[in-house]
Amino acid sequence: VNTSAPAPEQQVIIIGSGPAGLTAALYAARANLKPLVIEGLEAGGQLMLTTMVENWPGYRDGIMGPDLMTELRAQAERFGAEIIQGDVTSVDLSKRPFAITVEKTRYTAQALIVATGASAKWLDLGVDKKLSGRGVSTCATCDGFFFKGLPVAVVGGGDTAMEEAIYLSKLATQVTVIHRRDTLRASKVMQDKALATPNISFLWNKEVVGINDLAQGKVTSLVLRDTLTGEKSEIAVDGVFIGIGHVPNTALFKGQLAMHDNGYLKTHDGSRTSVPGVFAAGDVQDHVYRQAVTAAGSGCMAAIDAERFLSGTLHESHQAVEAGR
Amino acid sequence: MATENVKVFTDANFGDEVKNGVVLVDFWATWCAPCRRLAPIVDQLAEEFNGKLTVAKVDIDENPMTPSKFMVRGIPTLLLFKNGDLKETVVGLETKDRLAQIINKHL
DSSP: OOOOEEOOOEEEEEEOOSHHHHHHHHHHHHTTOOOEEEOOTTTTOGGGGOSEEOOSTTOTTOEEHHHHHHHHHHHHHHTTOEEEOOOOOEEEOSSSSEEEEETTEEEEEEEEEEOOOEEEOOOSOSHHHHTBTTTEESOHHHHGGGGTTSOEEEEOSSHHHHHHHHHHHTTSSOEEEEOSSSSOOSOHHHHHHHHTOTTEEEEOSEEEEEEEOTTTTSOOEEEEEETTTOOEEEEEOSEEEEOSOEEEOOGGGTTTSOBOTTSOBOOBTTTBOSSTTEEEOGGGSOSSOOOHHHHHHHHHHHHHHHHHHHTTOHHHHHHHHHTTO | OOGGGEEEOOTTTHHHHTSSSEEEEEEEOTTOHHHHHHHHHHHHHHHHTTTTOEEEEEETTTOOHHHHHTTOOSSSEEEEEETTEEEEEEESOOOHHHHHHHHHTTO
16 A cells, blocks of 8 residues: 555554553553554453453452453553554564554554464364354354353363353353363363353363354354264254464564464563564463463563663663673 | 444344345444444444445344344354345454455445
C-alpha cells in the first residue's frame, strides 16, 4: 500500500494489550514516555476469554478476567498511555526508528515492546478449523451457550482444559475430557475441582484423530485413537472444545527477531530481543510459566529496559548488576 | 460509533430483512468478549459501506431461532446474505481489511 499516512514518531510503541502489554504501558506512561499501545485483534488477551481468575495477587476472592483487564487498561490510561484499536500488519525492525504498520497507517518509534501473546492452538486436523463455529471451539465462555443440554468433549489436560470443562459442566449434560496421557498437567486445585464434578468424565490415553461430520456442517462425533494400543473408537458429542495449549503470535517478526524452534521469541539480559531497542514481554517470549502475573512482571521489565535504552543507560544498568553494584 | 447505521434484526423479522440486497449480520451476545471487540469493526464497516450494504446485529440470547436455523454454534459469527441467499460465514475475529475484502466480492 503506498497510501501510508505518516504518524508522529513515538518514543515507545507497545504491540499487544494483555497483562504484559498493559503493564508495560503503565510503567512507560509513568516514566513519561507517552507510550502508544496497539491493542490487536484479541484485545485484552487471553484473560478476556476466562471467567474467575483466582491467582492474581491481591484479590483474595478472585476477579473476573475481563474485569481485571478493564482495570489494567484504565490504570495505564490514567497515566497517559494511548491505546488504539487495530492489528499490526507489518513491522520493519531493520533500522531505527522502527516502523510499525497498521493497515494503512505507518507508525514509527525509537523503542518497541512486543507483547503479542499467544493464541489457542488447534488440533491440526484441518477439519477442526472448518467446523469452527459449527461445534468446534477454543472458547468455552464464548460458545458454551450453544450446548445447553447437549453432550460435549474437552480436549486437553492442562489448566485451560479443566477450566473449560468446569465451565461447560454447568451447561452441557455431560462433559468428556479427552487427554492423551493418563495424568493431568493442570494445577492441583483445578484437577480436584474437575474430578469432583459429577458430570465431567475422563477418557485417558486418547487422542482425537477425526471430527464428524463436515458434510452436515456440524459436529456429531469424534474419532479417537488410544495412544497405547492404537485402537480406534468414536464418541458422540455436539461440541468439542480444544484446550491443548497456545502458539506464540510471532509471525510478524519472522526473519527479524531471533526465535526458539517452537516460535517463541528469544530474550536475554532481562527483556532484550536480538534487535537493540526491541523488547519482549509476556507469553510471546515465555513458554515456561505463562501466567498473567508473570506476563505483567515481564511487561514491567520491558518498560524499564526500554526507558533505560532510550536514555542511553541500559548498558550501564546491566553492567552495574554484573559488577554486583 | 456509527451505531445509527447498524440495524437490529430479530427472529420475527430476520427472513424479510435479508431478502433484498447485500446484508451483513453480526451474531453476538452481551457476555461474549470477542463480540465486543468485533462490534466497533462492524460499526466502521457499516459507515464505510453505507448505501451499498445493510449491516445488522442479532442478539442470540433474545433471538435463539435464527442462529439455530443457520447452525451458528459460536460467536461472534458474521453471515453475509445476497438477495436472501447465504454467501459467506465468518467465525471469530477478523480485521476490518479482511472483512471489507469479503464484502467487496459480493457488491
